Amino acid sequence: MRLAGLGGALIQLGQEGQVPDPRYRQIADELERQITSGALTPGVRLLTEHELQLRYQASRNTVRDAVRWLTIRGLVETRPGQGTFVVRPPDPYVTTLSADLETGLGGGEGEAFYREVTDQGRHAYVPDPQVEVTGASGVVAAELRIPEGTSVVGRRLRRFIDGAPSSLQTTYYPMSLVEEGAQRLLSAETIFPGTVSYLRETLGLEQARYRDRITVRVPDNSEMAFFRLREEGRVSVLETFRTAFDSADKPFRLTVTIFAADRNQFTVFTGRVPDAARLVTPLPTARKASDG
Amino acid sequence: MRLAGLGGALIQLGQEGQVPDPRYRQIADELERQITSGALTPGVRLLTEHELQLRYQASRNTVRDAVRWLTIRGLVETRPGQGTFVVRPPDPYVTTLSADLETGLGGGEGEAFYREVTDQGRHAYVPDPQVEVTGASGVVAAELRIPEGTSVVGRRLRRFIDGAPSSLQTTYYPMSLVEEGAQRLLSAETIFPGTVSYLRETLGLEQARYRDRITVRVPDNSEMAFFRLREEGRVSVLETFRTAFDSADKPFRLTVTIFAADRNQFTVFTGRVPDAARLVTPLPTARKASDG
DNA sequence: GCAAATTTGTTCGTATGTATT
């Protein structure tokens, strides 16, 4: 059995041979209580490691283990030279995945993106895309139903909301669309009002339907850098793969969007949805209290 | 630039005042290369901490920091007394969020759930629900548009696929539905073929539309226990809030489903979708190679 | 602008506990 020392420290008596939680967890739990109870509010600095050491009569490494536990769970973040701070959850932005009634476009598509951001009273910034021609790789080839290595145009967008990096979007089109006349797909400039309209006007290509696939995963290094995520790995990314089909049910584009999971939420409408019901406010980001 | 040193140790020369990566990161990167390159395949055991210590001429703590880095990123997992193993990603199960053509029901709803699981060649197990009557709390009250504290029935399901815990689902109904005649909502047994049909037959309640809201967050303790997640915090949960409305556009239920993000994917269909296009195979779970 | 103080980050060494083989 483990006993904490005297002097305001935590004591946990093991009952009946029960193994008590390790010391760093006791400290972490105590700090978590202070955060969830509101005694420590977002943005405030915690005690320094040295102060926590004295407070809990533990070694610095044990205190650091406790802080790491909280960091991984997204409750606090450490800043070298400054201290440890209670995380201030970002204001979530809500993307609608189902189609817009008027345009038939999904949220996140160029035109719809600006309007949806503005409707939520926020500011969108999307620099001109990076355009690249490559050979289709695994998922791209499979979704577009073209042989591996077939040339595709990739248009990559970095999207910011209220100045914060929000999502990364790359759309792949078969090069055949360019050859059939849609040369502007190769231009490294934003296509107004959007590529869907452009393809309809240029090639008569109708977007009859699309299918989204959604996964959640750990960000890679480039994504951690773009989203400015701390290196302790608390935030995941949500990735959507949108394959759009024409009226002949042939896929003509694949849009891959990567969202930082701490600042994005999503909505899907199904069935007869009145217009008035479409504006959605974010869910509260309060931590779950249930912990049994 | 990185140079392999003598005796297999890693050495990194800082160029022009560049700060080299810390030692534990160098070791982690080296191990990650071995994993992503396929030299270490899922399920195999890594060298023990002691062996890594000798291999990289680093202290045990430094080696453990490297392993922790990989653990947080979901590449490896440690098992006390056994060793450190390359993670074997679970076979993802795909849930369709948009409505089923025939039933008008969304994936994850009782009836649709079994069929969708079977269609993917897998086995579903859902024990009888736990039923509870409580006062409506924040989100529940808001979504059902009832005052806080109004009585609601909560029906909680634990769902397993191929024996592995897959998702936790709780559906909240206003008690007024029970008072109007839907007494079986209080029964702690599965309602066949499903509560949506039951409410239609009993009360004439039509599910005209629904709205899903999706967020990603860190699992709480009870979720970590149910999904059997390791305590190092790599896996997030994806949470959906489905509010269903009747033909008068009044919300009559809220279904909250929590999915372990490492074993679940999602699909949304939009537009005129042929039946044949509805069966979706999971996306590959290969790690992203791009790391710039 | 610079030096000192403060705070977190990295690395080492060591000892002991717990889980599994």
Add this chain to the structure above:
DNA sequence: CAATACATACGAACAAATTTG
């Protein structure tokens, strides 16, 4: 029961980032 392997905990020293004087 013994051996092996990871988990927890302590102490110490120096490095890097930031703030303060």
